[in-house]
Amino acid sequence: MIEFRGVSKTYPGSARPVVKDLSFEVLDGEICVLVGPSGCGKTTSMRMINRLIEPSSGEILIDGEPNTAMSGTKLRRKIGYAIQQIGLFPHRSIADNIATVPQLLDWDKARIKGRVDELLELVGLDPGVYRDRYPAELSGGQQQRVGVARALAADPPIMLMDEPFGAVDPINRSRLQDEFLRIQEEIRKTIVFVTHDIDEAIKMGDRIAILKEGGVLAQYDTPEEILTNPTSDFVTSFVGADRILKRLSLTRVSEMELEPANGSGEGLPTLSDRLTVRDALSALMGAGVGRGVVEGEGGRRLLTMEAIEGLTRGARA
Amino acid sequence: MPSPGEPAKAGDTLGLLQDLQPKLLDWGWIGENFGDEILPALIGHVYLSFVSVGIALVISLPTGVLVSRYRKAYPPVTFFTGILFSIPSLALFAFLVTVPGIGIGPTAVIIALVAYSLLVLIRNVVAGMDSVPEETKDAARGMGLTARQILFGVELPLALPVIVAGVRIATVTIIGIATIGAYIRGGGLGELIFLGISRNFPTRVIVGAVLATLLAVIADLLLLALERYLRPWARTRRA
Numbered sequence: 001m002i003e004f005r006g007v008s009k010t011y012p013g014s015a016r017p018v019v020k021d022l023s024f025e026v027l028d029g030e031i032c033v034l035v036g037p038s039g040c041g042k043t044t045s046m047r048m049i050n051r052l053i054e055p056s057s058g059e060i061l062i063d064g065e066p067n068t069a070m071s072g073t074k075l076r077r078k079i080g081y082a083i084q085q086i087g088l089f090p091h092r093s094i095a096d097n098i099a100t101v102p103q104l105l106d107w108d109k110a111r112i113k114g115r116v117d118e119l120l121e122l123v124g125l126d127p128g129v130y131r132d133r134y135p136a137e138l139s140g141g142q143q144q145r146v147g148v149a150r151a152l153a154a155d156p157p158i159m160l161m162d163e164p165f166g167a168v169d170p171i172n173r174s175r176l177q178d179e180f181l182r183i184q185e186e187i188r189k190t191i192v193f194v195t196h197d198i199d200e201a202i203k204m205g206d207r208i209a210i211l212k213e214g215g216v217l218a219q220y221d222t223p224e225e226i227l228t229n230p231t232s233d234f235v236t237s238f239v240g241a242d243r244i245l246k247r248l249s250l251t252r253v254s255e256m257e258l259e260p261a262n263g264s265g266e267g268l269p270t271l272s273d274r275l276t277v278r279d280a281l282s283a284l285m286g287a288g289v290g291r292g293v294v295e296g297e298g299g300r301r302l303l304t305m306e307a308i309e310g311l312t313r314g315a316r317a
Numbered sequence: 318m319p320s321p322g323e324p325a326k327a328g329d330t331l332g333l334l335q336d337l338q339p340k341l342l343d344w345g346w347i348g349e350n351f352g353d354e355i356l357p358a359l360i361g362h363v364y365l366s367f368v369s370v371g372i373a374l375v376i377s378l379p380t381g382v383l384v385s386r387y388r389k390a391y392p393p394v395t396f397f398t399g400i401l402f403s404i405p406s407l408a409l410f411a412f413l414v415t416v417p418g419i420g421i422g423p424t425a426v427i428i429a430l431v432a433y434s435l436l437v438l439i440r441n442v443v444a445g446m447d448s449v450p451e452e453t454k455d456a457a458r459g460m461g462l463t464a465r466q467i468l469f470g471v472e473l474p475l476a477l478p479v480i481v482a483g484v485r486i487a488t489v490t491i492i493g494i495a496t497i498g499a500y501i502r503g504g505g506l507g508e509l510i511f512l513g514i515s516r517n518f519p520t521r522v523i524v525g526a527v528l529a530t531l532l533a534v535i536a537d538l539l540l541l542a543l544e545r546y547l548r549p550w551a552r553t554r555r556a
Contacts, residue, residue, distance in 0.1 A: 052459055076461035087456025091474050091550050101460050134550040150460075160459070 002026040002049060002158065002190065007058035009044055009215070018044050019215030021058070026207075028157075029188040033205035035195055036238070041215030042194045046160050049192060050079045062158065077101055080151035080159035080189070084166040086143050088135040094120070094146055095131045101154040119149040122183060141172040148180065152187070162194045177203055198239055202227070202246055210235055223250055228312060244312050248278035251311060253294050258301040261293050268293050271303065281308055343520040355509065359528055362505035365423060365495045366536075369430030370488050373438055376431070378480075381442025382468070391443065398436040406433070406494050410501045426495065426503030433494060434487040441483025445476025478548045485540040492533040496525070506532075 002025070009019040019041040026032040034042040047053040049060055051072040060067045067075055088097050095116045096103075102112045117127040123145040135143055144165060151159055165176045177200065184191070195201055201208050202223045210218045210226065212234050219226055219235045227247035230236040239246065254273035269287040271280050273296025280303060284292050290305045347355065384391045404412075406429065413425035449472050457467045499507025506525040513521025 050459065052455075073461045073463050076459060078461075081456065081459035083452060083456060083459070085450075085452030085455075087450065087452035087454075087459075089453060089457070089471060090450075091548075100457075100462075104461055104466075136550060147456075 001028055001061075001063060002032075002192065003061040003064075004045070005059050005061065007045070007048060007055045007060060009041070009048065009053065010056045017041075017056070017215055019048070019055070022215065022217055023058075024209055024217060024220045026190060026192060028190050030206040031184065031191040031193055031204055033193045033195060033201040033208045034211060035198060035201040035205075035208060036211035036218075037213060038196060039213050040211035042196075042211050043162055044215070045211070046162055046192050046194050049158075049160060050076045050081065052076075077104055077154065078156050078158070080154075080156040080161075082147045082151040082159070082161045082164040084163035086135075086147040086167065088143055088146060088150070090135050093132050093134060094125075094138070097135065097146060098150045098153050100150060101156075105154055107154075115153060119152055122152070123149045124179060125149075141168045141176065144168055144176060145179075148183075152189075157190060159189045159191045160194075161191060163196070164193075165200075166195070173200075180204075199246070202250065210238060212238075245278050245281075247312055248281060248308065249276045251277045253277055253280050253303060254296050254298065256303070256307060256311070258294060258298070258303055258307055261300040261302045264302060270295055272296065273298065273301075277308060277311060281305075339517065339519060341519050342523055343518075346518075346520050347524060355524055355528070358504070358506050358509050358525065359532070361423075361508075362492070362495055362529065362532060365426055365430065365498060365503060365505050366488060366492045366532075369427050369491050369495070370434055370484060372427065373431045373434035373487065374484065377435055377438035377442055380435075381439045381480075382446060382473075384439065385443045385446035394439060395436065398432075398439060401432040402436040404432075406497050407500065410498065414501050421502050423498075423503045425501055426498030426505075429498070430491045430495060434491060437487045437490070438480075438483050441480050441486075442476070445479030445483075446472055448479055449475045474547075478544050481540060481544045481547060485537055485544070488536045488540060489533045492529060492536060496529050 004022045007022040010017040098116045099112045120127040165173045209220045212218045227243045269292045273294045292303045294301045409429045496507035506529045509521045509525030
């Protein structure tokens with residue numbers, strides 16, 4: 001668990017803080033997304049966790065211990081670090097790049113080699129093909145994958161990721177996000193993930209910390225709560241006018257409580273229960289009817305506009 | 318007037334004329350004097366150049382690294398080394414021989430050659446350090462490399478090709494200027510050239526000049542090869 005306790009940061013020569021009295025907790029095994037407009041201090045907040053930046057006041061606890069209990073370099077070797085610009089070492093092979101932290105920790109060669117191959121497989125790169133290449137020989141998306149593999153190398157319980165998929169085109173980004181969520185299912189790291197993109201935050205986050213300018217925490221909640229019940233005008237406008245639709249995209253039709261169709265579905269469009277509610281809604285509206293039949297493991301069930309509205313009930317307009 | 322030590326057939330009018338207008342290239346003389354005059358001059362030249370570049374590198378590497386960190390020191394350092402670089406070589410040699418404890422000889426030449434190399438070398442060390450991508454250093458720090466590990470494991474290896482490019486320029490420049498060092502008895506190929514001129518014996522001049530040129534070209538090519546060798550990651554195939 002990572003715990004921010006009244007953390008502030010003011011840079012020397014600047015009157016205004018970039019992070020102001022930040023307090024929140026990141027639970028084990030969760031992805032906590034720090035999101036906000038530029039200048040909201042999200043990257044600064046992240047970099048204070050592994051002490052690339054030292055706070056002006058307050059403290060950060062990791063598993064109950066202040067992160068100042070050990071030297072900065074020792075601390076950083078226990079925390080995975082992946083950034084948007086990736087920062088692969090151009091003069092080292094892919095294998096050597098991934099092996100950076102294990103080498104610092106003096107793992108033996110066989111263990112390092114095994115780990116490198118395992119990680120390349122994990123991020124979907126054939127070790128036989130890519131192990132001995134240099135970063136410049138890889139595409140942007142492949143380099144991002146190597147960056148994530150490198151951050152995971154020593155199996156750190158905590159990962160810091162600063163827009164790790166920011167430097168690739170939207171299609172590749174979406175694929176990398178999906179892959180990473182799949183990997184996270186297996187590895188269950190405690191992750192602090194920085195982005196400026198609210199859609200990425202909603203997709204990746206178990207919990208989202210929305211920061212506003214001056215480094216003030218505007219809201220810290222699950223994506224569902226933030227979309228359904230934004231606590232301030234700032235959050236409402238930051239998540240966007242389509243927040244109800246975004247909320248619907250977080251739920252799959254299979255997760256909804258629906259009545260069995262019982263023969264009343266004659267002539268209605270048929271939908272897969274793997275769709276998100278948002279896509280199902282779009283399909284219903286496209287068909288020009290307010291109802292449809294969902295097919296899936298739960299049998300044939302009836303999806304109505306009322307059921308969809310029920311999901312977002314309680315949301316302020 | 319036949320010069321002492323040069324082939325001359327006294328009393329022979331034709332021979333006298335030939336001495337006054339000597340052959341451009343006397344291969345016989347080259348063969349006879351290769352071992353005891355030409356080769357030592359060549360070795361002396363290589364010695365002067367390499368020792369000078371070596372000393373200059375030992376000074377420039379730490380200076381360049383420090384200056385790339387403490388940026389305020391960069392303008393004064395380039396100003397000072399720039400002044401050194403702009404002093405005419407003969408004037409610098411002349412000045413150095415008057416300094417007590419230096420005097421005439423190779424030491425003065427080496428000091429001058431080192432002084433000439435500093436500007437180029439320090440500039441290239443700084444340029445090399447600057448060429449290291451910020452994100453690479455950030456990633457290195459974020460993964461827990463110490464400042465020392467970042468300098469020797471990341472920054473210097475990445476800066477090395479640019480530094481070697483500076484060594485190339487410095488070496489070629491120095492091989493040229495070193496010939497003038499013979500004027501203050503520094504040794505090297507300049508001795509052949511000056512002696513050849515004063516004795517009106519073109520073969521010496523040509524041998525000295527051609528060898529100095531060849532030396533510069535070969536050094537340049539070798540260092541270019543080194544520069545390429547140090548950048549294996551740039552020889553890429555796209556995946």
